[in-house]
Amino acid sequence: MFTFPDSQTKVPITFGCEDGESGEIYRQLPDGLVGMGNSAGAFHSQLAAAGAIPHVFSLCFGFPTGGAMLLGDAPVPSNPQYSWTRFSSSNFGDFYSVDVDQITFGNKTLDIPSYAFDTGYKTVLDSGTTFIYLVTPAYRQFAAAVAAAAAAAGLRETTDDYGDFCWSGAGPDFVDLDRYLPVASIKFAGNGTLKLPPYRYMFQLSQKGTYCMAVFDNHNDGSLIGGVATRNVLVKYDVAHQRVGFADVDCQALGKIPAKQFLTNGTAAAAVAAALPGSTRAPSAAAAATTPQQQ
Numbered sequence: 198m199f200t201f202p203d204s205q206t207k208v209p210i211t212f213g214c215e216d217g218e219s220g221e222i223y224r225q226l227p228d229g230l231v232g233m234g235n236s237a238g239a240f241h242s243q244l245a246a247a248g249a250i251p252h253v254f255s256l257c258f259g260f261p262t263g264g265a266m267l268l269g270d271a272p273v274p275s276n277p278q279y280s281w282t283r284f285s286s287s288n289f290g291d292f293y294s295v296d297v298d299q300i301t302f303g304n305k306t307l308d309i310p311s312y313a314f315d316t317g318y319k320t321v322l323d324s325g326t327t328f329i330y331l332v333t334p335a336y337r338q339f340a341a342a343v344a345a346a347a348a349a350a351g352l353r354e355t356t357d358d359y360g361d362f363c364w365s366g367a368g369p370d371f372v373d374l375d376r377y378l379p380v381a382s383i384k385f386a387g388n389g390t391l392k393l394p395p396y397r398y399m400f401q402l403s404q405k406g407t408y409c410m411a412v413f414d415n416h417n418d419g420s421l422i423g424g425v426a427t428r429n430v431l432v433k434y435d436v437a438h439q440r441v442g443f444a445d446v447d448c449q450a451l452g453k454i455p456a457k458q459f460l461t462n463g464t465a466a467a468a469v470a471a472a473l474p475g476s477t478r479a480p481s482a483a484a485a486a487t488t489p490q491q492q
Contacts, residue, residue: 255434270435282389305342310334
């Protein structure tokens with residue numbers, strides 16, 4: 198049973214328990230998973246069905262650490278402006294599918310065939326996947342654009358233990374990486390846009406100042422937009438209206454706001470602000486399982 202700070206009503210929730218952990222799950226800080234997928238059994242869906250919240254929730258992955266999860270249509274103090282797109286009519290399983298129109302890199306629209314994003318399970322917005330996985334035509338265009346920009350900026354090409362595409366020569370901790378690499382954007386149907394400054398498509402190795410591309414080839418399986426793409430983005434899943442919105446937010450600061458500040462008088466909205474630990478490195482492209490892992 199769950200009780201929320203704006204209501205004395207207890208909400209019954211069905212959930213499972215784990216009896217073992219292995220691989221990346223064992224090595225990461227969290228002790229479990231919360232099912233936030235697009236299904237009736239998901240945590241948020243059960244809350245909405247019980248009348249505890251409107252059928253809306255938001256995830257905000259902080260960078261470099263922290264973050265928040267909001268349950269219900271909770272008003273955010275900074276009143277962020279969202280860029281919206283509708284969920285695709287061809288959802289893949291219990292995941293959140295979106296329709297991608299194009300990808301830009303700097304001031305250039307990448308030459309990706311119009312059919313590319315209709316391949317496999319199409320495009321899934323997947324918070325349970327760490328990196329970005331693109332179908333081959335989109336991946337090749339994006340990788341070539343990153344490599345060309347890095348070379349033009351004088352960065353030195355290198356690699357890591359996984360054979361990823363990496364470059365060194367920039368400052369540590371992303372402080373000036375935008376001087377070397379431009380902002381990319383994923384443009385969705387209906388003019389929705391997810392902006393990708395370098396820290397949303399690159400990751401830093403333990404050698405400070407060395408960065409690797411956080412975008413991998415998913416062949417013909419479909420495309421996954423993972424958590425790295427939404428660092429410091431408040432992603433609002435408006436399930437009731439079948440749409441998702443993106444807004445640039447300081448997620449670490451958002452996670453530190455007391456929950457009572459999100460509450461709305463006279464509504465069923467409830468909010469939970471919780472610190473989210475930083476994720477560890479997921480398997481590289483060579484070893485990654487690229488089935489969506491919505492959490």
